[in-house]
Amino acid sequence: MGKRKHAKAVVKGAGKSAFPRATGDQLFTGLNDPALLEFLRTGSLPAVTVSVDQALANPAVFRCVDLVSSSIGMLPTYVMRKNGGALEKAEGHPLFDLLQFQPNSWQTAFEFKQLMQLRVLIHGNAYAVIVRTGSKITQFIPVDPCRVLVKQLPDLTVRYEITRDDGSIGYYAAQDVLHLRGLSVDGLTGVSRVQKAAETISIALQAGRAAERIFRNGMMVGGNLKHPGKLGEEGKKFLRDSLTEIHAGPENAGKWIITEEGMEAKPFANTAKDSQLIEARASLVEDIARVFGVPRPLLGMDDTSWGSGIEQLGILFVRYGLAPWFKAWEEALTRSCLSLVERRSFLFDFDETELLRGTLKDQAEFFAKALGAGGQRPWMEVNEVRESVGLGAHPDGAGLISAGENRNVAP
Incomplete structure (x- = not known):
């Protein structure tokens, strides 16, 4: 299949073939993509598949991913030293400046953490190669999850196989890769929220396309003019031209119509079908928010139930939406970056004070x-x-x- 990055399953052959064949636009997230496994096993694709780019085209998904990843990126991550029963910043530790200012030569700390968090949200995993000079960690190099294959060897150690740009494969031990994984079923790799919510996201995208088609191609009649008698063709043309001239265009929206000869203007109200489409799209936004752990009002929805309790809503988001990710980051950094001896004296800490102030x-x-x-x-x-x-x-x-x-x- 060539490179593992965005593996595209296409089988060449003339005429009808019994071999598995994917559609031309089907992209798999990697060799460990469940959709690819299903395709190789059965020759068919899951009922619903959504690519990352398609998912991010949905405003609700984009807002959820942006909100969580940006919140994680903006918060400082400190290396703390245990001093009796107190904790103090270990500013002299080599990792302190990397996590606080610049983890590699081209990214700021915010950009690195935001990218890693984005990838773990949409792919289920985020990886960064740990570069060491001697025993000192000098850089974190983020790697596209689609290029990474995680294997557990017979001795139960974990090995990371990373496909490089030239097609060669690099093999890395667990201590050489910062692996941030989401909810996991097998304990090795995390579950992609985009893939698990593919059906909901797909329906939301289709609903958006349906609304777009209505606005682009559909008949959008605002109302009717009722005449007590019967208008001739000349009268209809005059009335139509006058309405177009006086009331067409956004600058004339909301203007009143002056009727003559006993005519009556009646605007059309939203139909039940229109209301159902609006309600369905709102329900889909709520389902997507559940998947990513983001409260509805933070998605810009018109939800007034919180009122003056919006501050409590922020606390709810930090406590149940972000705190689990704080813990995932802290323990992943500890696992990969601190020796057993260092763990007795140092720990990592996300400072969420600004969000709770x-x-x-x-x-x-x-x-x-x-x-x-x-x-x-x-x-x-x-x-x-x-x-x-x-x-x-x-x-x-x-x-x-x-x-x-x-x-x-x-x-």
């Missing part, structure tokens, strides 16, 4: 209580509060403030 009023109340307002026992220092809001340390800001003490230090 409330209004200024909420922050003021929280920090006041943390500093001991209302006679409570303080559990934060003034300098810790200043650091969390982007201010520098103050000479008198160290130590907890006991009840009744006043240092006159602005947090």
Whole structure:
């Protein structure tokens, strides 16, 4: 089949053939694509297949993927050092700058994490080759998942076979590949959300095409003019020309019609069929949102049920939509980048503080209580509060403030 990238199954032959034949436009995501396995096994394709490009053409899918991947990309990822019961940033660790600023020579940290998260959402897996100079990790090189084949060897170790641009294959041990996998059935590779939701996405695409055909080719009659008598051909032509001249075009939308000779204007309302199409498309958006774990209002849907609870909606998204990915990233980095000895002293941490930060009023109340307002026992220092809001340390800001003490230090 040649290169593994976007393997296209086409069998050449003259006349009718008993060999399996895929349609000309059918693209498989890789040699481990379930659709390709089904094609080789039975000679036919699954009932519904959707390519990645087709899926991303759907606004709901694009918004879900963009929202999750961009949220992951924007959050800082720190290497933390365990210091007794506390955690502190390990700025001297070689991985700190890679994850915080530039993981390779052409991508920023945001771009790298966004790309990896996008790929794991649509393919089920994201891979990056780990480049080392001696024992020091110097780069993360992202690899197209369609080029990667994951194998478990008889000794239970895992090997990654990556097809290069020239068609050759590179073999990598598990510790040389950062593998971010989604929900997995076999424990080796993740499940593609696009493929699992192919039927829903396909229906959504077809509904969009149906709506486009209606606007492009269909008859869209706004209403009718009812005349008490009978108009001749000349009268019909005059009325039609006058309506076109006065009321055609977007700049004339909403203008009223002046009728004569007892005529009555009646606009057409949406039919039940029109309403069903609108409801069906809204339902499909909701199904797609479920697959990607994104709440409906974050997709721009007209959902007013949350009202003033939109802040709680954001917390819900972080807690149940993003937090599992935080954990997947942290443990994948630990598995591939830290030795057993280093794991005792270091860990990775996604800082979701920015997404959970409330209004200024909420922050003021929280920090006041943390500093001991209302006679409570303080559990934060003034300098810790200043650091969390982007201010520098103050000479008198160290130590907890006991009840009744006043240092006159602005947090």
